[in-house]
Amino acid sequence: MKPAPFDYLAPVTVEEACAALAEAGGGATLLAGGQTLLPLLNLRMSQPFIVIDLNRVAALKGISRGQACTRIGAMTRQCEAIASAELARALPVLVKAVKHVGHHQTRNRGTVGGSIALGEPAAELPATAVALDAIIEIVSVRGKRETAAGEFYLGPYMTTLEPDELVTAIRFPDWPQGHITLFREVAQRPGDFALVGLVGALVVEDGKVARAGLAWFGMGPTPIRARSAERMLLGQPLEAIEANAVAERAVADTAPFDDHHASAEYRRTVGARIFARTLREAFPAKEAA
Amino acid sequence: MNAPGVGTGRYIGQRVRRKEDPRLLTGRGQFVDDIVVPGMLHAAFTRSPIARGRIVSIDTAIARDVPGVHAVYTQADLAHFKVDMINFYLVSPAVETTPLANGRVAYVGEPVALVIADSRHIAEDAASLVEVQYADETPVVSIAQARSGAPVHPATTSNISAQMGEEEPDEELEALLRDAPHLITHQVVHQRISQSPMETRGVLAVRDGAEELTLYITCQSPHLVARWVSLALGLRQTAIRVIAKDVGGGFGLKNHPWKEEVSVILAVLAFGRPLKWIEDRYENLIGANQSREAEMVLRTAFDAEGRVLASHGDYSCNNGAYPQLEECNIAVHMFLWAAYKMPRYGFLTRGWYTNTVGLAAYRGPWAMESLIRETALDVAARRIGIDPIEIRRRNLVRLQDQPTLSCMSIPIEDITPAECLEQLVQYFDVAAFRKEQAAARKAGRYLGLGIATYIEPTGAAGSIVTMTGELAQVRIEPTGRVTATMSTHSQGHGTATTMAQIIADRLGVPYEDVTVFEGDSSRGGFSPGAAGSRQGVVAGGAAIKASELLADKVRLLAGHLLETSPDLVRIENGMAHVAGKPELSRSLRSIAEIAYGEPDRLPPGLEPGLEAQYRYQPPPMTLASAANACVVEVDAETGMVKILRWISAEDCGTAINPAVVEGQIAGGLAQAIGMVLLEEMTFDAAGNPTAATYKDYLLPAISDIPDFEFVHCSTPSKSVGGMRGVGEGGAIIGAPTLVNAIADALAPFGEIPLRLPLTPTRLLSLIEGRDLAAKVEHPQPEEASAATAAADTPATVPAPVDQPVPAARAPEPAAPSGPQIDGDWKMVLSTPVGPQAMVGHFETDGTALSGYLKSEQGSMGFTGIVEGNRLKFDLKVDKPMKITLKYDITIEGARLTGKVKMGIFGTAKLVGERG
Known part of the structure; x- marks a missing residue:
């Protein structure tokens, strides 16, 4: 259970991350919270040439208000989502769902975007995004695009994400107070x-x-x-x-x-x-x- | 009612703090992987990806060329070492058992080659590059397949590894069963369990000079390992030192070394440099010996009042390919009815070889007896219409009935399951619960109460070669502090605490002044360590006797120095006092300084120093007893079980430390909860383990374990100190207690088929009255149709393992001609990341093959060759890395099977059907 050799990159901007992804030509894997990736690397089920660590990309973190929506940066930790007063007010069911993701310890590392992008069919957050009509923001060197969560998932661990793309944020539209x-x-x-x-x-x-x-x-x-x-x-x-x-x-x-x-x-x-x-x-x- | 224990002294019976906890809780424990020695290299294994087959060739050249690799060994390289893989009883195996695979493989995960490298990373890189060609054979996986399948080991004529009992029915017994007012036929199918110690197996072997070998190994007794290695490898034991300070759980798995540890030791003897192997969790779940898998049918006759008349048990266990003990678990039958007034019992018991990893012991290896008996008694109580407590009262052997002989001629003396049961029902208000249960049922809630009793042979000594007495060496140092060297060994048992309590108590010194050393074969003397709930009983007695000898010597010396009778000297709190003369009190330090440093002042003939040792030989067997109760609620909409209460009323005689006793019981009960509800080591039809990570092998977590309540019923045993063993009891009695509670809750729906674990699917099947595991056809929904193909592939459906396989291989079908191959095939490739569906299109032209493979990733063309009904072709892919996929497909009618060699990824299975 030691990973096969890989190169490691830790970009600090989204642009650098995208450039690295594009250059890797499909041979790279993104490291978000690592709660799924690291076991897969250790079991050698995943053997990427390059691991691109997103943990230093500040622009991917944080929860903010948008136009009639709440925007969650992909690298927002699950524990931060649980602690967010903003989310508790706007999307109580999302907070409840996050509380069911893994365990207290894993939520300190695990990210909202990581769970959304992985596409585990039995996971809570992808379904929550689908149910609440969330929009997934995606970027690559080719530009930005958005997709409805309902159209994002193709199969177990399979999404419309191209090898050179990364999820930057998930936008949840507002649901009226008292829903x-x-x-x-x-x-x-x-x-x-x-x-x-x-x-x-x-x-x-x-x-x-x-x-x-x-x-x-x-x-x-x-x-x-x-x-x-x-x-x-x-x-x-x-x-x-x-x-x-x-x-x-x-x-x-x-x-x-x-x-x-x-x-x-x-x-x-x-x-x-x-x-x-x-x-x-x-x-x-x-x-x- | 936490009774302090019999013979209450200052420390025996007290909940003192464990001496090992500050070290363990602050991360300063010393486990094998914490040991680093200069020049140390690391080992990794190449393991068999198939369950059964012949090794055609092994090519280690590429692996050897990896920078940082020092050597790659196969069995051929180690064959000049003569190794006898003896079992716990020091008996040679019945079938040839080699450290590395010798020409054949017999289970998935069997070690085939060992790589020595600078780091574990490099060793794993190289291990995956050892090229092994196998000729696959159809494996025998389940007990049912073992009965009719080809022998796992070519040198044997059947798959029976051991058998006892009567094959022909005993007509007299059959008549008793047949003619009884009630005959209960009860079956239990027990799943396979992984011992899952928190610390996996591991060894660091160091060759110090020509004849010396130091082994740091996680084990249950360094002394037993030294003895085992000496005998198995033909080395002088004086050349072997085994060190194991802290051990993170053993549970039977670590009784003695097995294939991997022996391979590492041989590699060190061959290569010379220190070598470490730490089993990773994946290896542990597929390659470490496992436990429990067994099936039993118990037929029991009762009279009209529910008294037992006769019984017959038919037991089979799946021993795997290379069990650590090739046996048929005779203890199941010996103890099945030992605590009950059973007039007559007959049995047939068999162990079976299969192409799975071998069996080893696991906490209460014979526990099937309690599980099947206690659950059968509840079935009988429901059938006959009497209370489950009452049926036990009518049948248990009470103290006043003892001594007696069991139906299997076991001497039964001072067992107390009936008395524990009475204490239990005094503590737990059964009538109030029944009222609550009835009210809940009206509201659609299903509560259940489970009761079970058991007895257990503990502290065995003198009847099995390795089950010996224990040695205690106690000395008062010149500083006045006490050190003891014990033959015990802790894998979490807390012997450094409990033995210190006994010594402090019996010597009259502060607990804080006593330090216990163990875990090193160069100190103390032989014992099997933790095995069979024995250390408290046997080593406890040794510690008492040695302390008393030493106290006698202190009194003798103090009496001489103080010019008084030794009989008047009493030792308390580290001081020697003379009755009525406080001015004569002396510290043990001052006495010890004289004992060691001023021999002239000793009485004539007294040996200098303050040291004593005693090897205690207890009665051959000390029986422990318990009764447990558990309350559950089963959610009838989901089949989920919630444990609401659990009470353990055990009799372990003198409880040296009730907190340690409770910790032992709670740990065993947690494992029992895992066995009943969660854990299951499964194999697919090809013999692949399908619970190879903790995502699929579900261990109980703290959230799944209730707060246990304890009632201590301390009846002193006849061993010195009055202790009885308590290590395994929870794991034995826990399973029937919980099963009975669930069965009681679901009684309105009928009897539960006892196939463990009782998963939500199985329980809901009973509640719903239909088999929810069966395939049901449903129309494909529109919304999900886009992606269902991947999930509905046959590879995700565990194949039934109970199908017998033909004894002889079916004759090869005639080679199909072109049209039977040509066209589209729906295929599923089992890759390391899960099943991948694709369509294969083949076109044949004589022996030439062409076609393409189409999947969601795209389409790739190929050309290859046709040999009869076999197709071979190569595909080069770039992702995730540049590798060549070598396809080898066999077509039989409308079915397609094959394998794909995927370079570093190993071999993947391919199945398919006409598309």
Whole structure:
């Protein structure tokens, strides 16, 4: 468990990092918090020619307000996100999700952008970004681009990120004060990747659901937006919502798999249960007859 | 009710602070990897990527050329050392067992070559460049496959490594079972466990001069290692010194060296320079011997009132390819009903060879007996309709029934499981819980109470060659301070504390003035160290006896110096006092200065100095007992188990230090929780370990362990000091206690099939009444369809391991002609980073092959050759580095299998089907 030899670069600006990435021609790996990369290097599952360490790039750090949004620099530590009063006010469900990422110790190193860019399908933050309509800011020597989180993930650990690109920030659009937050995950031990989990937010206006963003994690090769369930919820008066029916519809959007820890059918079954339970706890939903 | 323990003295029975904690808690422990010696080099192993096959060739040339590499050894290079890989009983293995693979490999992870280099980094670089060609064979992975599969070892005729008991049914016993009012047939399938010590295996071997060998090795007894190495390698023991100061857990894995440690020692003898190997966690999870994997069926007959009448057990364990003990675990049967009034028991027990890493001991290696008995009793109680506590009361051997002989002729004397059970239910209000449980059930919450009892043979000495007495050497130094050299060894057991407590107590000196030395084979005398819950019992007795001898000598000398009778001298707090004459009190220092420095003042015939030693031989076996209770809640929507309470009522006789006792029990219970709920070392059909990191091998963390409550029921044993062993008990009784609690909670849904671990999927299957692990077809959702292909590949689905493999290899199918090869194939390559799906397109023209591979990364063309139904071609890739992928594919009908050599990455498996 010693990494294969690699070159190490520690740029201080985004431009330097991009230039190094471009020059490496796909042979480089970015080091953010290192909570996934370092074990992979030590197991020699990852053998890059160059490790580009982003920890000295000040421009990638910090949480700020943008136009009707909150912008989180990619190198913001997960523990900083948890401590942020700004996030607690604007995106309480994101803070809750971050608290479920790994453990206290790993969150001191792990970054928000690292988790978002890695694309682990059972991770909390990619699903949260998908559910809340986050925008991922990406840069390379070829220029800047943005993508909706919902279009970013292609498969397990696969995203639309090109080898010369890096994620600089994630922008979460504002959700009105008082919106309903939904979060639940089932994991065998606290801090593990979820066997199944869901995250989302609902806006209620005049007693009816006016906006919905819901996504699953651990329920397919990518975070999965529960579009059909959202359609079912939109326009519904709260008291008319049948939690079990919505949950069944939400599960129909997923494509879970068997793995070492749980079967696909377990994930479907429990997914429906916790989805309904979460809805029932969020507001007095109607019990199915 | 923390009873201070019997024979309460000033220190025995007290919760004194552990002497080793300041060192260990401030990072100043001294483990093998902390030792650095001049000229030290580092070792890494090339390990087998396949579970079974013949080694066609090994090419070490490229590895040797890596700068910083000093040597690369294979078994051929070490074969001139005659090594006998004896077991814990010092018995030679039944099958040829060599340090490095000798022409064949028999499990994934088997060491094939050893690299010596300037650093571990370089050694690992070079180890991955040793080119080994294998001729793959179909492996035997599970016990079911071992029964019918080809022998793992070519020299044997079957895969049975050991067998005892009756193969033919005993008609009398069968009649008893058949005709009883209740017959409970109960099966337990126990998964394989990794011992997972916090400190992995490791050794630093130093050749000091022509015949001297110093080994810094993480182990359970430096004395046993010195003896083992001497016998296994044919070296004089006087030429071997073994040092192991601090050890981060052993649990049975570190009883004696095995393939890797022996290879390192031989490499040092061959090469000369000091060599260190520290097992990394990946090696530990695939290459270190493992434990437990076993299956058992227990049939037990009960009368109408729930009294046991007869029982039969059929046990099989998966010993792997090269077990540290080739056995059939006879202790399972010896102790199964030993604490119960069981009239008659019969059994069949077998150990099986498979193409998996070998078995070693793990805390309570025979624990299946308690697990299957205690869970069967609860099943019987539910079936017969009596309370689980009551069924135990009706069947346990009580103190008033003793001494007696068990149904297996074990002398049963002063065991107290029934008495522990009564103390337990005094402490825990069962009736109140039942009320709470009933109310919760109405609210849709499933609470359960599990009860279990057990006995355990501890402190064994005198019946097994390596299970000896223990030696204590105690001296009062000229400074008046006390040093003791013990034959004990701690892997976290706290013997430096508990032995010092005993000595301080019995000698009459402050605990702070006593220092215990252990962990070095050049000091003290032989003992097997920590093995079989023995050190408190045996070494505790030795420490008492040696301290008493020394106290006698102090009294003799003090009486002489003070001109009074030795009988009137009493030693307290480091001072010798004479009754009624405080003016005569002398410090031990002043007495010791005379004892060492002024021999003229000693009474005639008294040996100078203040030293004593005693080797204590306890009764052959000291039995420990316990009863445990645990309360759980099972979430019926998720199958998740939450442990709400856990009470341990143990009888370890005199508790030298209740905090150490509780630490031992808690550690064992934590391991039991892991075994019941989380841990599982799995293998795929090809014999690849599939829980090779702690992301997949789930150990219980602090968040998964409840605050244990302890009840100490201290019945002194017949050994000196009255101690009973407590090291393994938690790991034994914990599993049935927790299983029974879960089974009680889920009783409304039926009986739990006992295949451990009880994962959420398995428990929810019971709750839902359908097998959630079975494949269910669901329509593909639109939204996720883009990316599902990668996740639904067969490679992510663990193949069933219970399918028997044919005894003989199937005849090669006739070579298919062109059209059966030509066209598209859906293929999945198992790479180190996970399965990769692709489409292979082949076109054949005689023996010429052309085509392309298409994946998300793009398409690449190739040309190659066709040999019958085999396709061979090379692909050159640039990412992540420049390597040539060598494909070797066999097509049989609509199935495709093969492997891809990926240079430094090793070999990857390929499977596929018609696309």
